[in-house]
Amino acid sequence: MTIIARSRRLSAVLLLPLAFPTPGIAQNVAPSPVTETPPVIVVTGRGLADAPGDRAYDIVTIERDRIQSSASNRLETVLADVAGLQQFRRSDSRSANPTSQGISLRGIGGNASSRALLLFDGVPQADPFGGWVAFPAYATGRLGRIRVTRGGGSGYQGPGALAGTVELESASPDQLTPFQAGIAYGSRDSVDAQASAALVRDGGFAVVSGAYTRGDGFTPTVAGSRGAVDRPAPYEQASGAVRTVIAVDATTELQLNASAFTDTRDRGSDFTDNRSEGADASLRLVGRGRWGYSLLGYLQTRAFASSFGSINAARSATTQSLDQYNTPATGLGARFELLPPLGEAITLRLGADIRDVSGKTQELFFLPAAIRRGDARRGAVRPRRGCSRTAVSSRAM
Numbered sequence: 001m002t003i004i005a006r007s008r009r010l011s012a013v014l015l016l017p018l019a020f021p022t023p024g025i026a027q028n029v030a031p032s033p034v035t036e037t038p039p040v041i042v043v044t045g046r047g048l049a050d051a052p053g054d055r056a057y058d059i060v061t062i063e064r065d066r067i068q069s070s071a072s073n074r075l076e077t078v079l080a081d082v083a084g085l086q087q088f089r090r091s092d093s094r095s096a097n098p099t100s101q102g103i104s105l106r107g108i109g110g111n112a113s114s115r116a117l118l119l120f121d122g123v124p125q126a127d128p129f130g131g132w133v134a135f136p137a138y139a140t141g142r143l144g145r146i147r148v149t150r151g152g153g154s155g156y157q158g159p160g161a162l163a164g165t166v167e168l169e170s171a172s173p174d175q176l177t178p179f180q181a182g183i184a185y186g187s188r189d190s191v192d193a194q195a196s197a198a199l200v201r202d203g204g205f206a207v208v209s210g211a212y213t214r215g216d217g218f219t220p221t222v223a224g225s226r227g228a229v230d231r232p233a234p235y236e237q238a239s240g241a242v243r244t245v246i247a248v249d250a251t252t253e254l255q256l257n258a259s260a261f262t263d264t265r266d267r268g269s270d271f272t273d274n275r276s277e278g279a280d281a282s283l284r285l286v287g288r289g290r291w292g293y294s295l296l297g298y299l300q301t302r303a304f305a306s307s308f309g310s311i312n313a314a315r316s317a318t319t320q321s322l323d324q325y326n327t328p329a330t331g332l333g334a335r336f337e338l339l340p341p342l343g344e345a346i347t348l349r350l351g352a353d354i355r356d357v358s359g360k361t362q363e364l365f366f367l368p369a370a371i372r373r374g375d376a377r378r379g380a381v382r383p384r385r386g387c388s389r390t391a392v393s394s395r396a397m
Helices: 002-019 052-056 064-068 075-079 152-157
Strands: 058-063 117-120 143-150 164-170 179-186 190-201 204-215 235-249 252-265 274-288 292-311 318-326 329-339 350-366 384-396
Touching: 058 064, 064 143, 075 143
Parallel strands: 117 164
Antiparallel strands: 058 143, 143 164, 179 190, 190 204, 204 235, 235 252, 252 274, 274 292, 292 318, 292 329, 318 350, 329 350, 350 384
């Protein structure tokens, strides 16, 4: 019994150092390093998020899947899905005169000068001089979403939103593919082609896109009323765009856009050809931190030329009546929005915008001698008209 007791005491002495480590042993244990998780940078290429209060307005959203499924690849056809959206003419942008392509909402009736404000990545798109819309400039492959707001509730977008707002947004990185192309060939020797290439990285993305379409066109005059002057109305249109979005930090991104287009059409008789050209450039800084903000600046240039002819009753001869050989226009503007952090229940937008537009028309009138009332001079009259206006607005909503 004595031997057994001693062995128990010995085992207790041997286990004691293991249960209570000495200070020298504890100092040799190195602390585990603390790793910091890098901030997640999300680049969207879009403006400020939709306000929760927008649910109170009558809004129609057309997503990219529907835009891409349009058989015509034309913006005006996609917008036909929106009930109440009207154009001044039923003809699309392959045959109508460009000056008749205004859009309106709210049932106020079609008008050649738009009564609804069309925005593309925040930039007003109506012609600075006449207010019409150059639909061939917007290849559907570039678009990621269309948001239509009916009525004056969208007035914070600017003074042009009399009957509503049509917002076009470029495709976001999750909607882009490295390369996408499509081409179609049809009757009347028509060709419709679009292509785009995208480079997406963690800190931003870049997109290059282009579109081209042409065709011999159809004869606008119905068969029973045609004469010797009537023929098909050909068209040729092209557009291109470059877009780059760069992440400045985890909550701020810089968006750079540049685009150009050219559009040539004919109305199916002599002296009815027209031509449109334009280029846009914009720079937008968007912050999505605790204080949201958007700072936008843009420049637009447009040029338009059109000719008109007078057809006799037998439709056997056409005489030129007007040569609107140059109608240049320029638009320059800026916009600022600020979203103070007032909580989820309250949304407040503070901001201001300014837009300066200028344009003039240069044209030749061809008048018959009988109308000139004895004036011995024959030929053309060369009048010039011009306009310039600046709109400044500020609002809180």
